[in-house]
Amino acid sequence: MRNYNVHEAVKLLDKYYITDSIQMVTRWLRERKIAGVPSSNRKNGWIITEEELFAFIEEKRPGLPQIMSVYEEYIKNLTIEKNEEWRDKYTNEEAIHQVDCKKKEKDDGQHYNSDLAEQNQSLEGMVQQLLEEHSLLNQSMVEVITQNQDLIEENKTLIELFEIMDKELKELKSTKEKTNQKEDKNTNKKKTDVKGKDKRNIKLEMPYKSFCAIANEGSEQSNKKIEKSKLDSIIKEVYGLLCENEKIKGELVNESGFISCPFSNKPFKQPKRFIKHAVQRFIERHEKGVQVTLEMLS
Known part of the structure; x- marks a missing residue:
């Protein structure tokens, strides 16, 4: 394998349509684009191996x-x-x-x-x-x-x-994965909300018989002596004001699930306590001659 000086390298590069300029070849040598070794002979300038020179030619003119x-x-x-x-x-x-x-x-x-x-x-x-x-x-x-x-x-x-x-x-x-995850969370939340509403609806179920039992307890706690026939009439009237289709009316329940008494606006979490309180307040108002109507629910 032979070595080339700068002049010989220029002739070979000119043959392969790259350059015929000695200055350009010298600059490439200084920039290490062509691998060469400075010569002790100033006339030759640089020593370039045949392998390195043809590697540069292949890079500039692939396949030539x-x-x-x-x-x-x-x-x-x-x-x-x-x-x-x-x-x-x-x-x-x-x-x-x-x-x-x-x-x-x-x-x-x-x-x-x-x-x-x-x-x-x-x-x-x-x-x-x-x-x-x-x-x-x-x-x-x-x-x-x-x-x-x-x-x-x-x-x-x-x-x-x-x-x-x-x-x-x-x-x-x-983006699609994030959207799917967000949709899954929303779906799970809706399911949870639906379950929560279902549970709330189950808790708010109030058959007339159960209502009467709770109302009687409330009347006894009020320390008011009322005849049984009159008490039955009051309980029936209160049931009509508070319940519908054997359930506590939805307009009495807020978003947090609390039941508001239409006679005192006091909130209750437990339907049983709500009914006792409502019956007691209704009896008190009834004794004072206050007329209770459906307008109290508005």
């Missing part, structure tokens, strides 16, 4: 060293084939006969010069053909390099687009 290698091998084989054709052409029997004739006619310098002119013309034609093929190969090589660069840029764009879409997808999944 391989293409050039194939091209140079093709030119080499083409030249060998042309030389073999030329040699074969003049080693057959006809060529030998022509040489013998030329020996016999060597005094005829004009004829000999004519043959040389034809050979020279033939060689010039071959050289021209090689130049044309070289030009076509150069053109094809530039097109391949351009296409390769376009594909690299397109690949970078697709990678960036994929990363953006992947990030948005993750954000959408995260």
Whole structure:
């Protein structure tokens, strides 16, 4: 593996369509874009290994060293084939006969010069053909390099687009999970509220028979002597004011679940205490001649 100085490196980089500037190559060496070692010889400047130099060429022109290698091998084989054709052409029997004739006619310098002119013309034609093929190969090589660069840029764009879409997808999944969790909490809360209302409705059930038993206890605690028939009439009236469809009326229950007495506006958590209190207040008002009507519930 050989080493290159700066001038040799510039020639090689120019061959691969990268740069023909010594100053540019020197700057790349100082910036460590090309790995090189400063030389003790100021004329050479730097020492660059073949491996490091071709690694830089591959980075700048991906695939070009391989293409050039194939091209140079093709030119080499083409030249060998042309030389073999030329040699074969003049080693057959006809060529030998022509040489013998030329020996016999060597005094005829004009004829000999004519043959040389034809050979020279033939060689010039071959050289021209090689130049044309070289030009076509150069053109094809530039097109391949351009296409390769376009594909690299397109690949970078697709990678960036994929990363953006992947990030948005993750954000959408995260948002959906949070929304589902929020909906689950709301659903559970509604279920809990419904259960709480059901329990409250169960507690507020009040059949007339149960109401009478509680009301009688309340009347006894009031220390008011009332005839049984009159007391039954009062209990029936109070039941109609407080209950409906064998349940305590919903308008008497607030959002916290407390039952408000329509005669004193006092809240109660237990229906039993509420009924006793309401019956006692109703009896007190009844004795004072206060008329109790449904308007008290408004």
